[in-house]
Amino acid sequence: MQSDNGEPDRAAHPGIFLTNEAGKSDHQPAGRCVDFPVSVVLPAGGTGERTGLQTPKQFCSFLGRPLISYTIQAFERVSWIQSVVVVVAKENTDLMIDIIQRFQHGKVRVVAGGSTRHRSICNGVLALGEEGEDEGRSAAADRPKVVIIHDAVRPFVEEDFLYKIAMAAKEQGAAGAIRPLVSTVIATTSEGYLDHSLERAKYRASEMPQGFTYDVICQAYQRCSESDFEFGTECLHLALQYCGTNAKLVEGPPTLWKVTYKRDLAAAESIVKESLSRSACVITGASTGAVTLADALQKAVGALDMELDVIPDLTGDNARYLLKEWNFIQLSVGYSCLSEVEAINVMLESESKAVGVLRLFLWVHLSSTDEPSVSGRAAEPAAIMDLASAAKLRNILLYGIQLHQSKRWERSALRVAEIASALIRDRSPALVGQLLQA
Numbered sequence: 001m002q003s004d005n006g007e008p009d010r011a012a013h014p015g016i017f018l019t020n021e022a023g024k025s026d027h028q029p030a031g032r033c034v035d036f037p038v039s040v041v042l043p044a045g046g047t048g049e050r051t052g053l054q055t056p057k058q059f060c061s062f063l064g065r066p067l068i069s070y071t072i073q074a075f076e077r078v079s080w081i082q083s084v085v086v087v088v089a090k091e092n093t094d095l096m097i098d099i100i101q102r103f104q105h106g107k108v109r110v111v112a113g114g115s116t117r118h119r120s121i122c123n124g125v126l127a128l129g130e131e132g133e134d135e136g137r138s139a140a141a142d143r144p145k146v147v148i149i150h151d152a153v154r155p156f157v158e159e160d161f162l163y164k165i166a167m168a169a170k171e172q173g174a175a176g177a178i179r180p181l182v183s184t185v186i187a188t189t190s191e192g193y194l195d196h197s198l199e200r201a202k203y204r205a206s207e208m209p210q211g212f213t214y215d216v217i218c219q220a221y222q223r224c225s226e227s228d229f230e231f232g233t234e235c236l237h238l239a240l241q242y243c244g245t246n247a248k249l250v251e252g253p254p255t256l257w258k259v260t261y262k263r264d265l266a267a268a269e270s271i272v273k274e275s276l277s278r279s280a281c282v283i284t285g286a287s288t289g290a291v292t293l294a295d296a297l298q299k300a301v302g303a304l305d306m307e308l309d310v311i312p313d314l315t316g317d318n319a320r321y322l323l324k325e326w327n328f329i330q331l332s333v334g335y336s337c338l339s340e341v342e343a344i345n346v347m348l349e350s351e352s353k354a355v356g357v358l359r360l361f362l363w364v365h366l367s368s369t370d371e372p373s374v375s376g377r378a379a380e381p382a383a384i385m386d387l388a389s390a391a392k393l394r395n396i397l398l399y400g401i402q403l404h405q406s407k408r409w410e411r412s413a414l415r416v417a418e419i420a421s422a423l424i425r426d427r428s429p430a431l432v433g434q435l436l437q438a
């Protein structure tokens with residue numbers, strides 16, 4: 001087992017095991033077959049000193065979700081990955097278990113980390129070797145053929161690239177992601193002067209994910225030195241040095257970057273917001289006016305790089321939007337009925353826990369000319385605000401747009417599209433519950 005100071009005992013493995021079967025992905029890889037078991041180790045046992053924040057960066061939240069949850073989600077959606085081991089500092093074990101339960105992550109185990117990244121990764125790999133014992137199966141039966149190692153603070157990893165790394169690791173014994181160097185690497189003298197510079201074209205930045213056959217990475221950690229454990233940063237080097245395994249290098253996309261500094265958290269949030277803002281589901285209630293407005297809206301958002309799916313309601317087959325869409329726009333034309341808004345909100349709340357990220361619900365009320373003005377319905381803004389305050393506690397950002405039918409459909413639709421696109425992109429908590437006038 002692990003020694004008291006978190007150092008890996010190579011004869012056993014430490015760890016607290018939590019396997020949550022909920023949320024298993026049925027995502028089928030597009031036209032590819034991985035016919036060998038693959039497991040993942042996510043080292044998340046660091047303190048994130050370089051961010052300057054008290055909270056370790058892997059637990060910093062944006063849009064209502066901790067960074068590590070985005071990374072885990074990226075892996076649990078891949079059907080050919082059998083299990084994920086998250087390696088966290090002992091003091092963060094309860095926090096990690098809470099995140100797994102709160103965001104209903106599946107196929108995840110939590111293992112205690114070590115004082116360095118290599119020690120943490122080693123603990124994770126050793127834990128994989130013991131999988132299945134809890135359920136009375138032999139450890140060997142559940143042992144993966146390939147182990148993918150990926151820093152928990154690299155949330156933007158795609159299945160296509162994971163597939164390339166897993167297949168290359170199975171063939172070669174080891175494989176790793178690389179990226180072109182952005183800056184030239186130079187060597188310095190002990191006095192702090194330039195000694196020489198490296199020819200940048202001959203070098204690459206080593207990124208994650210990396211993949212290894214289970215035997216190679218196990219053997220590498222069994223044979224490596226204490227100095228490797230203390231000061232090393234490169235698993236590929238251990239495979240070469242201690243197993244004679246020359247990793248296959250695979251150039252990866254720019255999205256593989258590691259969150260290291262505080263600015264990287266802002267960059268990560270902006271990327272997530274951008275990815276959440278590309279689509280919305282428009283609910284018309286099948287009213288003629290709303291369908292007409294929705295058609296005009298669909299034309300208007302084209303220029304805003306957004307796609308809209310227009311549906312009458314969220315029942316039957318349309319219920320699938322509750323699990324896969326982040327943004328919902330409900331159109332009420334003429335008679336405004338807050339009970340419709342409340343009904344949609346209840347449906348969104350019922351799924352928001354599983355989805356885990358701040359979802360956006362925009363109510364658009366196009367009032368007809370013969371309806372009393374907003375001042376004649378003073379209760380409406382207050383009612384929206386009350387509903388929004390309650391919804392926010394369940395990760396739903398509720399906003400309203402009020403506009404009058406006196407304008408032509410196209411003009412109304414353009415105004416709604418502009419405001420909706422801004423609200424969806426910014427997801428600002430400050431505007432929650434506001435009934436904006438278009």
Ligand SMILES: Nc1ccn([C@@H]2O[C@H](COP(=O)(O)OP(=O)(O)OP(=O)(O)O)[C@@H](O)[C@H]2O)c(=O)n1
Pocket residue numbers: 042043044045046047048049050051056058087113114115116117118120121151152153258259260
């Ligand atoms: N003892 C450690 C140290 C690091 N890591 C993990 O290794 C990954 C990459 O390391 P790095 O970016 O250096 O993270 P930190 O060590 O937390 O950052 P810093 O060096 O700024 O403290 C991170 O997911 C980090 O949590 C780990 O599992 N165990």
Ligand SMILES: O=P(O)(O)OC[C@@H](O)[C@@H](O)[C@@H](O)CO
Pocket residue numbers: 117151206207208233234235236258
């Ligand atoms: O060195 P750090 O602990 O900041 O991060 C680890 C990185 O070195 C590592 O993720 C890649 O270089 C690939 O090995």
